[in-house]
Amino acid sequence: MTRSFNFGEVPKTTYDFLKKFHQRVIGTAVSGNKNWGTNFGKAGEVIEKEFGIPLVIKFEMGGFDNDIKKTKNFLETFTGIL
Numbered sequence: 001m002t003r004s005f006n007f008g009e010v011p012k013t014t015y016d017f018l019k020k021f022h023q024r025v026i027g028t029a030v031s032g033n034k035n036w037g038t039n040f041g042k043a044g045e046v047i048e049k050e051f052g053i054p055l056v057i058k059f060e061m062g063g064f065d066n067d068i069k070k071t072k073n074f075l076e077t078f079t080g081i082l
């Protein structure tokens, strides 16, 4: 889980983490704000392109019920951990 910053950039802490552990990451949930227009949650797209990690969901604030549902579904489907 990460956020988008400064016109869709991947935060440095996220980038550093992914450089080390990208092979163990199964998907990205990215928070952002729709006020940023086409840059809303763009970090998720950058991560998908650069590291080949699927973008599971973009969400605002703490996520709405539907965002939480989709994220749980993803975890259930791909890992069976819930």
Ligand SMILES: Cc1cc2nc3c(=O)[nH]c(=O)nc-3n(C[C@H](O)[C@H](O)[C@H](O)COP(=O)(O)O)c2cc1C
Binding pocket: 003, 004, 005, 006, 007, 008, 009, 031, 032, 033, 034, 036, 039, 040, 041, 042, 060, 061, 062
């Ligand atoms: C300086 C600054 C730049 C930001 N840039 C983006 C951006 O490019 N895209 C985006 O979706 N959200 C952007 N945001 C919103 C943050 O991603 C958002 O605040 C974060 O996901 C946490 O969500 P919350 O503040 O609703 O808790 C930015 C916020 C700040 C303060």
